[in-house]
Amino acid sequence: MTDPILATHDLQKSFGALKATDGVSIDLLPGEIHAVIGPNGAGKSTLIAQICGGLTPDAGRIDLLGQNVTHTNTRKRAKAGIGRTFQISALAMEDTVLQNVLLGALGASGSPWRFFRPILSDTTLRDKATEALTRVGLQDYAATLTSELSHGQRRQLEVAVALTLKPKAFVMDEPMAGLGAEGSKLLTGFLDALRSEAPILLVEHDMDAVFALADRISVLVYGKIIETGTVDQIRSSQAVREAYLGDGA
Numbered sequence: 199m200t201d202p203i204l205a206t207h208d209l210q211k212s213f214g215a216l217k218a219t220d221g222v223s224i225d226l227l228p229g230e231i232h233a234v235i236g237p238n239g240a241g242k243s244t245l246i247a248q249i250c251g252g253l254t255p256d257a258g259r260i261d262l263l264g265q266n267v268t269h270t271n272t273r274k275r276a277k278a279g280i281g282r283t284f285q286i287s288a289l290a291m292e293d294t295v296l297q298n299v300l301l302g303a304l305g306a307s308g309s310p311w312r313f314f315r316p317i318l319s320d321t322t323l324r325d326k327a328t329e330a331l332t333r334v335g336l337q338d339y340a341a342t343l344t345s346e347l348s349h350g351q352r353r354q355l356e357v358a359v360a361l362t363l364k365p366k367a368f369v370m371d372e373p374m375a376g377l378g379a380e381g382s383k384l385l386t387g388f389l390d391a392l393r394s395e396a397p398i399l400l401v402e403h404d405m406d407a408v409f410a411l412a413d414r415i416s417v418l419v420y421g422k423i424i425e426t427g428t429v430d431q432i433r434s435s436q437a438v439r440e441a442y443l444g445d446g447a
């Protein structure tokens with residue numbers, strides 16, 4: 199069997215009496231897009247926050263490439279290979295596209311004192327940043343102000359920033375949010391190709407995108423995964439229809 203790139207084992211997280219994550223075991227295999235879907239409040243964001251290091255689980259384990267990272271902080275986890283893109287963009291809108299990627303590459307270099315050097319003239323960093331921009335198709339926008347990009351291009355830029363860390367796995371929290379139908383379609387094509395770079399754990403409400411992209415889908419309801427399967431298996435699952443999609447789905 200193929201070893202997973204990322205895996206959680208019996209993860210638990212409560213807020214008071216509420217079990218937001220109730221024994222979640224999920225894995226991400228090389229080259230795949232594994233979508234996590236579920237109704238509002240199912241615990242998707244809580245799960246992602248534990249995987250990326252923003253929240254500490256009460257119990258259970260998170261492995262990245264077979265290494266236990268459960269108690270590793272967010273920054274070290276990112277350096278170890280978890281590439282997160284954010285639900286709310288962390289991009290500096292008043293900076294250029296290249297500057298945003300350079301700042302990401304600078305963070306990845308792990309040398310905070312380099313802030314005192316002019317980063318635009320650091321050729322190693324520039325090369326890394328330009329390579330990342332080329333890989334997401336934004337090479338012609340290097341000098342453009344980030345505020346002038348479309349929403350979809352900003353999502354691509356976030357991925358470029360994540361790429362400077364050479365991620366082993368992407369974790370994406372609603373990348374389609376705020377995009378129109380056309381933007382979603384373009385980003386869907388982009389994510390489809392990105393899976394060869396690193397597998398993607400995708401939390402997404404846009405079912406068209408999920409059904410178009412996912413190799414596997416896990417359905418989270420009240421903190422528990424009720425089913426994991428292919429698109430066809432999830433579409434035809436009676437348990438999923440009853441618990442989530444609604445019987446008329």
Ligand SMILES: Nc1ncnc2c1ncn2[C@@H]1O[C@H](COP(=O)(O)OP(=O)(O)OP(=O)(O)O)[C@@H](O)[C@H]1O
Nearest residue numbers: 213216217218236237238239240241242243244245
């Ligand atoms: N910091 C917190 N303190 C208390 N309760 C919380 C906290 N964070 C989340 N919750 C609760 O945990 C449950 C899971 O929330 P979570 O945001 O993970 O769900 P979600 O599936 O991401 O929802 P959505 O699709 O609306 O983003 C909800 O009942 C929520 O109210």
